[in-house]
Amino acid sequence: MSKTISNRWWIHAVLLVLLGLTLYPMVFMVLNAFRTGLATDITPFGLPLHPIWQNFSIALGEILPAFKQSFIIVGVSVAGILTCALLSAFAFAELEFPGKTVLFYLVFGLLLIPGFLALIPLFLEIRNLGLMNSVWGLILPYVAGGQAFGIFIFRTFIKSLPDELFAAARVDGAHNGVIFWRIVVPLSWPIVMTVAVLNIVGLWGDYILPSLVLAAGHQTVAVAITSLTPPPFASSANSFNEQLAAFTLSSVPIAVLFMFLMRFFVRGVTNGALKM
């Protein structure tokens, strides 16, 4: 009861102002995605009383291929990240083998290498491997890039499982593969979902690497929406609103994801795994 400052009205006032200042660009985007260019010019925050759905059909026509591309890349990458990281985390958490400490530090050290350092050589490597304009040119680096964080989180989780569980399985003669498949995988799925959500959010919005690796017309959503910018003399009076419709559409998958899996995201950020 000693949360000493009680429910005073000013707390809500300040919070609502902060909320408004945080969300108004998004509100602007969604409202005007349904409006005409003229209406946007007159009242930038007016309500779409007569929603122009055509904006969305035009936008969708432009970015539908990019959606397909993004779904494939993000889906396969996240599956790869989770599989590899969980396998490794199991080995680091539960198994003993020569060189374990060194190998663990090799993984952990990746967290200290900032992304920009390897960006240019990575791009050249992708080019040399003939992976330009191939989804694998993104998927493979993404899988590598997700390992350190995933292994770190999974390892902590698997270590927190009761030792008796593993000991009992070993007494019953279970091999490591069986232990992994029958014990680790079923018990880990909540933390797996958490890491999945964090990775999906990150990869869905990634811009730089796809913009280098994929050619125009084969781009991911995050890159494709940047090239919708119309020429100075736009062909349609609503072209800006069509862009906003495309922006809104590009946010829909993450919005849907959050609707169902927000708790996994919030838990991932707040469960103390991220602390120094």
Next chain:
Amino acid sequence: MQEQSSITVSSMTERIHSARKRRPINFSWSAYLFLLPTFLAIGTFSYFPAIRALVGAFTTWNGFTPPVWVGLSNFVQALQDPTLRQAAVHIFWWALIGIPIGLVPPFIAAELIFHLRSSTLQYLYRSAFVVSMVVPGVVSLLIWQFIYSPTGLLNVLFKDLGFPGLRHAWLANPHLALGSLILMGFPWVGAFALLIYYAGLNAIPQDIFDAAAVDGCEGIRRIWAIDFRLVLPQFKLLLVLSVLGVSQNLLTPLLMTDGGPGTATVTPGLYMFQAAINNDQYGYSMAIAFLLFVVVMTLTVVNMKYFQTND
């Protein structure tokens, strides 16, 4: 001969024996199989390019013909490069102004949410702030491009408020462009920082607040004396992440201004990117990345040392 071999045999049995004794039940050679996919991936796509970057910094390379070893000359060039110096100044201001802007509003929001009595309301506010995360970063930037455009929201706002003189071409004016980028989104409450602070506040044991209340330590004084002190580990984490984030800032200037007008908004990260992608100076680009890496690592280490906290 006989003796020697018997020694060998006995020492071997001893070794096997002691190894057996030391080997725990979960000793396993198959562990390497579990690690194989990860190490194939990070070896090829993380370590190889990172090492390539560090070595490449000492070469000149156009990306096609083999790289030529040039020793330290890229670094000498970089340290004398006026554009890079300008970029370093830009990022200094960006850190100095941008990091507090990024870290303070979320703390205020987290503190206020934490003080709400109803946990339902706490949940609703947290969710409302998290909603901002569904918009991809690229989209936020593009919307801000519009907000700053000559006919954009900001100028409309100034006109409607009766200050038409305050209207500017925010991103096209070399004196305003950098400031506009730094202040973008202000006072934006970052959902990630908010959640981290909130988790930190929630982890504070209730007895501490009770004891403080008994001692008459309440309100703002309590926030400063207790809440802020006790979320220092979270603050430290966010600070380290912000320093890392700001110093490798590349996407914002790339999308918003491409470093322009002129070089008014160029950052070291963007300059590195442009050297490689626009000018094919891969060796020089990697040298800039190398220097940036050293600076970032130093800052991170200093950060962690200086803000030593006892968990």
